[in-house]
Amino acid sequence: MASEIMNATANALVWISSAFDAPTRAVVFGVPINGHLVVEALLVVVILFQLTRKSYKPPKKPLTEKEIDELCDDWVPEPLTPQITEELMIEPPTLESAAGPHAIVDGKEVVNFASANYLGLIGNDKVTDSCVGAMEKYGVGSCGPRGFYGTIDVHLDCEAKISKFLGTPDSILYSYGISTIFSVIPAFCKKGDIIVADEGVHWAVQNGLYLSRSTVVYFKHNDMKSLEATLEKVTGRSKHPEKVRRYIVAEAIYQNSGQIAPLDEIVRLKEKYRFRIILDESHSFGVLGNSGRGLAEYCGVPIEKIDIITAGMGNALATDGGFCTGSVRVVDHQRLSSSGYVFSASLPPYLASAAISAVDYLEANPSVLSNLRANVATLLSELSDVPGLVRTSHTLSPIIFLKLKKSTGSDKTDMHVLDSIANQVLKEDSVLIVSTKRSTLDKCHLPLGLRLFVSAAHSESGLLKAAASLKRVAGSVLS
Amino acid sequence: MVRLPYLTALTTLLSYGILFVFGHLRDFFRKIFDWSKSNNLQGYAPICLGYEDFYTRRLYLRIQDCFGRPISSAPDSWFDVVERYSNDNNKTLHRTEKTTKCLNLGSYNYLGFAAADEYCTPRVIESLKQYSVSTCSTRVDGGTTKLHTELEELVARFVGKPAAVLFGMGYVTNSAIIPALIGKGGLIISDSLNHNSIVNGARGSGATVRVFQHNNAPHLEEVLREQIAHGQPRTHRPWKKIIVIIEGIYSMEGELCKLPEIIAVCKKYKVYTYLDEAHSIGAVGQTGRGVCELLGVDTADIDIMMGTFTKSFGSCGGYIAASKEIIQHLKRTCPAHLYATSMSPPAVQQVISAMKVILGEDGTNRGAKKLAQIRENSNFFRSELQKMGFEVLGDNDSPIMPIMLYNPAKIPAFSRECLHQNVAIVTVAFPATPLLLARARICISAAHSREDLIKALEVISKVGDLVGIKYFPVEPVKPNKVEHLKKIE
Numbered sequence: 001m002a003s004e005i006m007n008a009t010a011n012a013l014v015w016i017s018s019a020f021d022a023p024t025r026a027v028v029f030g031v032p033i034n035g036h037l038v039v040e041a042l043l044v045v046v047i048l049f050q051l052t053r054k055s056y057k058p059p060k061k062p063l064t065e066k067e068i069d070e071l072c073d074d075w076v077p078e079p080l081t082p083q084i085t086e087e088l089m090i091e092p093p094t095l096e097s098a099a100g101p102h103a104i105v106d107g108k109e110v111v112n113f114a115s116a117n118y119l120g121l122i123g124n125d126k127v128t129d130s131c132v133g134a135m136e137k138y139g140v141g142s143c144g145p146r147g148f149y150g151t152i153d154v155h156l157d158c159e160a161k162i163s164k165f166l167g168t169p170d171s172i173l174y175s176y177g178i179s180t181i182f183s184v185i186p187a188f189c190k191k192g193d194i195i196v197a198d199e200g201v202h203w204a205v206q207n208g209l210y211l212s213r214s215t216v217v218y219f220k221h222n223d224m225k226s227l228e229a230t231l232e233k234v235t236g237r238s239k240h241p242e243k244v245r246r247y248i249v250a251e252a253i254y255q256n257s258g259q260i261a262p263l264d265e266i267v268r269l270k271e272k273y274r275f276r277i278i279l280d281e282s283h284s285f286g287v288l289g290n291s292g293r294g295l296a297e298y299c300g301v302p303i304e305k306i307d308i309i310t311a312g313m314g315n316a317l318a319t320d321g322g323f324c325t326g327s328v329r330v331v332d333h334q335r336l337s338s339s340g341y342v343f344s345a346s347l348p349p350y351l352a353s354a355a356i357s358a359v360d361y362l363e364a365n366p367s368v369l370s371n372l373r374a375n376v377a378t379l380l381s382e383l384s385d386v387p388g389l390v391r392t393s394h395t396l397s398p399i400i401f402l403k404l405k406k407s408t409g410s411d412k413t414d415m416h417v418l419d420s421i422a423n424q425v426l427k428e429d430s431v432l433i434v435s436t437k438r439s440t441l442d443k444c445h446l447p448l449g450l451r452l453f454v455s456a457a458h459s460e461s462g463l464l465k466a467a468a469s470l471k472r473v474a475g476s477v478l479s
Numbered sequence: 480m481v482r483l484p485y486l487t488a489l490t491t492l493l494s495y496g497i498l499f500v501f502g503h504l505r506d507f508f509r510k511i512f513d514w515s516k517s518n519n520l521q522g523y524a525p526i527c528l529g530y531e532d533f534y535t536r537r538l539y540l541r542i543q544d545c546f547g548r549p550i551s552s553a554p555d556s557w558f559d560v561v562e563r564y565s566n567d568n569n570k571t572l573h574r575t576e577k578t579t580k581c582l583n584l585g586s587y588n589y590l591g592f593a594a595a596d597e598y599c600t601p602r603v604i605e606s607l608k609q610y611s612v613s614t615c616s617t618r619v620d621g622g623t624t625k626l627h628t629e630l631e632e633l634v635a636r637f638v639g640k641p642a643a644v645l646f647g648m649g650y651v652t653n654s655a656i657i658p659a660l661i662g663k664g665g666l667i668i669s670d671s672l673n674h675n676s677i678v679n680g681a682r683g684s685g686a687t688v689r690v691f692q693h694n695n696a697p698h699l700e701e702v703l704r705e706q707i708a709h710g711q712p713r714t715h716r717p718w719k720k721i722i723v724i725i726e727g728i729y730s731m732e733g734e735l736c737k738l739p740e741i742i743a744v745c746k747k748y749k750v751y752t753y754l755d756e757a758h759s760i761g762a763v764g765q766t767g768r769g770v771c772e773l774l775g776v777d778t779a780d781i782d783i784m785m786g787t788f789t790k791s792f793g794s795c796g797g798y799i800a801a802s803k804e805i806i807q808h809l810k811r812t813c814p815a816h817l818y819a820t821s822m823s824p825p826a827v828q829q830v831i832s833a834m835k836v837i838l839g840e841d842g843t844n845r846g847a848k849k850l851a852q853i854r855e856n857s858n859f860f861r862s863e864l865q866k867m868g869f870e871v872l873g874d875n876d877s878p879i880m881p882i883m884l885y886n887p888a889k890i891p892a893f894s895r896e897c898l899h900q901n902v903a904i905v906t907v908a909f910p911a912t913p914l915l916l917a918r919a920r921i922c923i924s925a926a927h928s929r930e931d932l933i934k935a936l937e938v939i940s941k942v943g944d945l946v947g948i949k950y951f952p953v954e955p956v957k958p959n960k961v962e963h964l965k966k967i968e
Contacts, residue, residue, distance in 0.1 A: 068708045072748055075707050077720040080660060080751050080782060081808035095624045098611035103621070114621030115614060122611045131612055131825070132604055139553040139594045140603060140829040141794045143586040148905045150586070151549040153561060156574065175795065176648035178819045188526065203814045207654075211683055245524045274523055314820035320613050320647065333526055335547075336535050343675040344650040345587075345789040348826060354612045434620040439814045441658055453616075 120457025177312030180322030183340030258393020286316030502537030592793030733873025761791025
């Protein structure tokens with residue numbers, strides 16, 4: 001056995017070496033073809049053949065129609081809305097009269113602290129007369145967007161009046177309060193821009209920031225040191241300051257806490273780091289400042305330094321809608337690229353004429369502002385010792401915000417406690433105050449509380465009654 | 480469907496090409512001119528960089544006087560258009576005191592409630608005196624009045640759903656409701672020609688958005704099957720829920736949506752439907768109840784029905800009508816309900832009165848007469864325009880009729896010449912429509928009488944001849960064929 005294998009291997013070796021040492025059979029191009037060259041050529045051919053073969057991939061099998069049918073049958077969607085639990089089924093109070101300082105709710109008369117009627121213009125005769133005139137002339141609705149015959153001359157008059165009152169070159173009217181800010185922000189901020197915003201801004205501002213697709217960085221609520229640190233961090237990172245637009249977004253009086261933004265500090269920081277300001281003055285227009293011209297007048301900042309001012313007119317001016325003012329470039333840009341302006345019907349003409357009469361009234365009677373300030377001061381002094389509640393709003397803010405001294409730990413139970421206080425105050429003492437309600441879509445995490453909107457038309461007796469009632473009920477519920 | 484003749488497409492492209500070239504040339508010279516002057520931006524980035532507003536500066540500003548024309552009377556069938564002049568080639572426009580009385584073919588005044596109405600206006604003024612202009616408060620705080628609850632019940636009854644909720648503005652209704660219904664992990668499939676408010680709402684919700692071809696139910700089925708089978712992108716987990724969003728009448732095409740087919744597809748695949756009836760509620764259907772009544776679809780098959788009060792009811796605001804559970808949920812979570820000022824009480828009263836007129840509950844049959852009038856007017860106008868040779872889009876019974884213009888130069892020519900002859904027309908171009916498909920859009924109202932329509936037809940025909948937009952002239956019936964047949968006999 002072994003010798004046969006030996007013989008076979010010996011023969012094979014002889015054959016191979018003879019193949020290698022075979023004499024030159026041919027001469028091609030001056031290169032003698034030796035035996036080993038043929039073997040090497042065969043090897044190269046085999047290598048190339050293997051290289052050109054594709055690597056093994058498992059074959060792709062798209063889903064057959066039957067499989068798709070099965071998947072579609074198996075798929076079960078979630079219900080469109082989650083189940084409503086019993087505790088959330090509270091109905092809001094129904095008004096049966098105008099929402100002035102004394103209103104009729106469910107048949108009895110209450111002192112109303114739930115309307116942001118800061119100048120007491122609800123029920124004002126001049127405003128009502130101008131509305132009646134506008135309704136008889138123009139009807140109720142405007143039946144078209146601003147670009148397609150929806151621009152009525154009262155709109156243009158209102159825009160001119162507001163810009164003259166504030167001292168800005170131009171302004172633009174929107175048809176709804178909250179749509180103002182969430183149309184203005186995406187019109188100016190696009191992808192790649194940088195926005196530094198306060199963490200306590202309300203939902204409409206948050207929605208505008210989300211829709212703009214820019215990089216948003218939040219700073220601590222009303223904390224200027226945190227703002228400076230954030231601005232420093234953000235400018236350090238950006239490479240092309242000439243190409244990237246940068247904005248600071250803040251509110252004059254924050255709806256969620258009642259604090260007032262220190263505008264002179266913000267303007268100083270904005271000039272140092274080259275940012276533009278977008279300021280939402282919904283609750284401070286017609287309230288702050290000696291003549292009601294807003295936060296800029298109160299802080300002594302010239303109005304040209306603030307780039308974009310927006311405000312909803314549903315508060316001090318007692319109508320509806322909103323406006324935005326700034327330089328001519330700012331306002332003109334919005335007329336074509338602001339979606340809430342271009343794609344929506346314009347403000348009903350009677351609301352625009354109500355706004356004009358409201359601004360006229362404010363210009364003619366600046367004493368109404370001192371009435372408002374006196375009322376706020378009276379109520380604050382009475383509310384300084386409410387058991388279990390502490391004030392977070394500024395002394396000049398017409399929104400008085402009281403939060404729980406000791407929170408129960410979860411937002412839901414906090415809201416329960418606050419709601420029970422508000423309901424008891426309404427039932428027992430006929431005073432209408434409201435607790436803050438948060439939507440599930442709201443990203444703000446400031447504490448919940450009770451809100452009182454003070455008006456210049458509130459009488460002293462109404463204020464004292466509200467304070468006494470609140471102290472009594474809070475004492476009984478929270479102790 | 481739009482039939483675009485080849486020659487017209489070529490000339491339109493050529494016109495836009497010329498405009499772009501001239502625009503770029505002007506920008507180039509402007510850059511050179513400004514390079515010598517100092518830049519007063521002082522380190523801030525400009526509000527519009529580079530070519531972001533090229534279209535606005537170089538194309539739109541040239542024809543700015545065709546848009547945004549102010550009026551100084553109610554937007555009724557005849558109104559006063561304020562004249563404007565410009566000293567710097569249309570860059571800025573100045574008002575004058577002069578006005579011209581024109582026939583209104585542009586406002587959304589389908590049932591004629593835009594001006595002071597004999598039933599509605601006295602009641603509106605009464606409610607103004609009782610509830611004042613605004614409540615200055617949100618719906619959940621102290622802004623709900625008896626009028627609001629009355630209108631919500633009336634809307635639910637009118638539309639045919641169990642419950643409804645009101646909002647102060649139609650645009651905000653869409654943008655704030657869609658995020659409350661669906662979030663991350665959900666899928667929104669919307670028609671390719673949906674309105675900007677729906678697009679904004681879909682984007683703001685955080686869900687994945689897919690588009691299906693306009694009014695194409697088989698394509699919707701294809702998209703649905705593919706999406707359900709493959710699940711969420713990259714993770715392939717099943718979708719949490721799917722909503723299909725469509726509109727009743729598309730405002731730029733005047734077409735009705737193919738509701739029965741689309742609802743059948745949605746029911747088969749267990750997806751939720753959202754119908755936006757901004758232009759169709761009150762304007763189409765036997766009793767004005769919208770596309771569901773017109774096309775014979777049961778309202779219980781559609782999950783959420785949305786509409787606005789601006790068009791047919793002469794007021795402002797929007798509503799959502801759905802089942803009681805959905806409305807309760809929306810009242811707790813929707814930000815527009817919790818944070819926005821409630822609808823102005825006189826506007827609410829206007830809608831209540833207008834709905835009562837339409838339903839016939841005011842004791843007269845004015846509502847039925849208005850509905851019959853608008854249907855008659857729309858069908859008459861559309862058939863006459865088509866006989867004249869214009870290319871008119873839209874279905875029968877729809878009160879919106881776009882007339883195709885195509886070329887960019889015809890837009891200002893048509894608009895200005897019609898205004899010269901006292902007919903006020905709306906022209907629409909890019910970006911509201913695709914670049915090549917500029918059009919003039921006519922909205923018919925029940926307030927238009929037959930004489931008004933005939934006058935409008937005369938003017939449009941004359942101007943159409945001047946401008947050259949009769950793309951499909953109808954061949955007149957040849958009388959000699961009939962004679963030839965008679966001779967044979």
